[in-house]
Amino acid sequence: MAGGDSTALAALYDRYGRPAFSLARRICADEGIAEDVVQEVFLAVWRDPARFDPRRGAFGSWLMTLVHHKSVDAVRRESAVRRRTVPAGDDGDDRSAPAGPGADQAALxxxxxxxxxxxxxxxxxxxxxxxxxxxxxxxxxxxxxxxxxxxxxxxxxxxxxxxxxxxxxxxxxxxxxxxxxxxxxx
The missing domain is CATH 1.10.10.10 (Winged helix-like DNA-binding domain superfamily/Winged helix DNA-binding domain)
Structure with missing residues (x-):
């Protein structure tokens, strides 16, 4: 894949695409964001395959680590966007609901x-x-x-x-x- 071989990328995706998406979806809790994360990871691997160092571990583990980090970054990014676009105390719903057991459970x-x-x-x-x-x-x-x-x-x-x-x-x-x-x- 070092030469930009798209068939090698396709083979990697065939082997690791499903588990990568599964991990991203679990972390992101949003299929669209998870798809974006997986696409970003495989594109990064295709652009710079030399980032993988076989002395540090197996390829699958390294790839899943990339997926994990990109997923966490995506969640943080989405959270920051929501904080900037929704004023404090305004969830887009004009009705005021008291913080009940659901809020306690979420905090816990x-x-x-x-x-x-x-x-x-x-x-x-x-x-x-x-x-x-x-x-x-x-x-x-x-x-x-x-x-x-x-x-x-x-x-x-x-x-x-x-x-x-x-x-x-x-x-x-x-x-x-x-x-x-x-x-x-x-």
Whole structure:
């Protein structure tokens, strides 16, 4: 793809387009924005494929990291646009609704999301990568193993250990629930 080969780009898109879109849509919560993010990422990869350094990890992981960062940037950009275009206290609806339980839940959700993000950020790269590809990218453990180029057992171990660490950090937040840390059926 270094020579601007569009067939190589098409092959990459065929392999990574669906999981990239899935991740972008989960972060952006808007299909249109997610489509734009995926297009930007693949265009950036096509324009400058040398940005990928195989010594730092697998291509799929690197690509999903790009999608994640671009998605977060897009959400921040949209949020900033909304703040600038909607005056404080004006949501476009003339009716005034008191802040009720929905506002409390939204605030609590934001706090919890921040704590989960912090806990994920504290994990070693290998564990965070495996968990992100599986839970945010929609990959199976077998697909994660193929993407990052490690044995399936290694992926399972990284995910199990990562989940245990998350549980240790987030247990007080959610209440320590005994049982299967992988979330499987008992």
């Amino acid at each position: 959700g934001a706090v919890v999301a921040g704590q989960v993000r912090d806990a994920l950020g504290a994990l070693p790269d290998e564990q965070r990568e495996a968990l992100a590809l599986a839970y945010f990218g929609g990959y199976t453990q077998r697909e994660v193993a193929a993407l990052i180029g490690v044995p399936l057992g290694t992926v399972k171990s990284r995910m199990f250990t990562g989940i245990q660490k998350l549980r240790g950090k987030l247990g007080p937040l959610f209440g320590d629930v005994p049982g299967d840390v992988t979330g499987g059926a008992r």
